Amino acid sequence: MSQGRFAWRATMIMAVAIAAHAQSGDPDPGELAVLGGGTFGAGTHGAVAGSAGLAISRYGMGMFNFTFMPIGNHTIQPWPDRSTVDRSFVYDFGVDFHIRIPIRHRWAPYAIVGGGLLWDTVRQNTVNFRDTPVVRHYDQFNGALHTGGGVRYYVGESWGIRPEVKVIVSKQIYTQVMMGFFYVTPAGWP
Numbered sequence: 001m002s003q004g005r006f007a008w009r010a011t012m013i014m015a016v017a018i019a020a021h022a023q024s025g026d027p028d029p030g031e032l033a034v035l036g037g038g039t040f041g042a043g044t045h046g047a048v049a050g051s052a053g054l055a056i057s058r059y060g061m062g063m064f065n066f067t068f069m070p071i072g073n074h075t076i077q078p079w080p081d082r083s084t085v086d087r088s089f090v091y092d093f094g095v096d097f098h099i100r101i102p103i104r105h106r107w108a109p110y111a112i113v114g115g116g117l118l119w120d121t122v123r124q125n126t127v128n129f130r131d132t133p134v135v136r137h138y139d140q141f142n143g144a145l146h147t148g149g150g151v152r153y154y155v156g157e158s159w160g161i162r163p164e165v166k167v168i169v170s171k172q173i174y175t176q177v178m179m180g181f182f183y184v185t186p187a188g189w190p
Contacts, residue, residue, distance in 0.1 A: 035180030042074035
C-alpha cells in the first residue's frame with residue numbers, strides 16, 4: 001500500500017473515531033489553540049500555528065493543525081545548481097493525535113503522533129537558455145510525519161498555556177519550538 005493511501009485511510013479512521021466520540025460527555029470535549037515560535041532545520045525561522053481538536057478520551061485527543069513557516073531561501077526539495085530561491089513559504093496541514101498524561105489538576109503533558117502534508121510555495125530566480133534572468137513560481141508537496149511532545153497548563157478552568165516541541169520528518173527534518181494559548185470548548189459547542 002502506498003504512503004498516500006495509508007495516510008488517507010489513517011486520516012479517515014481518525015476523523016470517524018473523533019466524530020463518533022464527540023458526544024462522549026468528556027469534561028474537556030474539544031480545544032482551540034494558537035501558537036507561535038521558531039522552526040529549526042532549514043535555517044532558523046519563525047512559525048505560527050493553529051489547531052482544533054476533539055477529545056477521544058481523557059488520555060487522547062485528535063487534532064487538526066495548520067502551521068505557517070517562512071523558510072527564506074530554503075525549500076523542502078532540492079533545486080538545480082543554477083538557480084536561487086528568493087522566497088519560500090511552507091504550510092503544514094496535519095492530523096495529529098495527542099496522548100495525554102494528566103498528572104495533576106492543572107498539568108497535562110502529552111506526546112504527539114501524526115502526519116501531515118507540507119506545501120511549499122517557492123519564488124525562484126534563475127536564468128533561461130539565453131542567460132536572461134527569469135522569475136518562476138513553483139509549488140512543492142511532501143508528506144510528513146509528526147512527533148514530539150508538550151504540556152498543557154490550565155491557568156483557568158477553560159484556558160491555559162501550551163508549550164510544545166514538534167519534530168516534522170519529511171525530506172528534511174524540522175524542529176519546532178512553540179508556545180501559545182488554548183481554549184477548552186464547552187460540551188454543546190458546535
